[in-house]
Amino acid sequence: MKPSNQSNADDRAVSPVIGVILMVAITVILAAVIGTFVLGLGDQLGDTAPQATFTIDSNTSDSISLTKTGGQSLESADLVLAVDGERVNSSIPSDTWETGERKEIVSESGNWSSGEAQVRIIHDPSGNAVFEQTWDFS
Structure with missing residues (x-):
């Protein structure tokens, strides 16, 4: 038979160890x-750009025709066109852009530069191309 003071000592020794471990774990998680x-970093956790592919079909001096060739459906209102690093004031028809659909984007700010230019479609909520x-x- 165990002495009564020995069982109390064993029970008390377990409790402080578990308490310290829990306090350290909670502190690390909160930190x-x-x-x-x-x-x-918390603001950027959900802001990832959707995956999609496009082709440029043709252009004029103030419009460009793009076809979505694959990837996720995109809300046109979330997209911005940039030519040579400058966002273009343009009218992208506002609806869901599905694979296989072609859209003509017309520049509202005038003609685009002649020659080669970098064309980007930017997902505005995430800021990624x-x-x-x-x-x-x-």
Whole structure:
């Protein structure tokens, strides 16, 4: 038979060890969560660009015809066209852009530069390019 004071000592020895481990774990988790948001990383967690592919079919001095050839469906309102690094004030028809659909994007700010230019379609919520190609506008 065990002495009564020995069983109490064993029970008390387990409790502080578990308590310390739990306190350390909670502190580490809280520090990681707070650190993530303080450093601004929490705002970027859900902002990833969708995957899609496009081809440029043709262009004029103030419009460009693009066909979506694959990938996820995209909301046209979330897309911005950039030519040579400058966002173009353009009217992209606002609806869902499905694979196989062609859209003509007309520049509202005038003619695009002649010669080769970098054409990008930017997913505005994430700020990432979903399409990038050099195109000859001459």
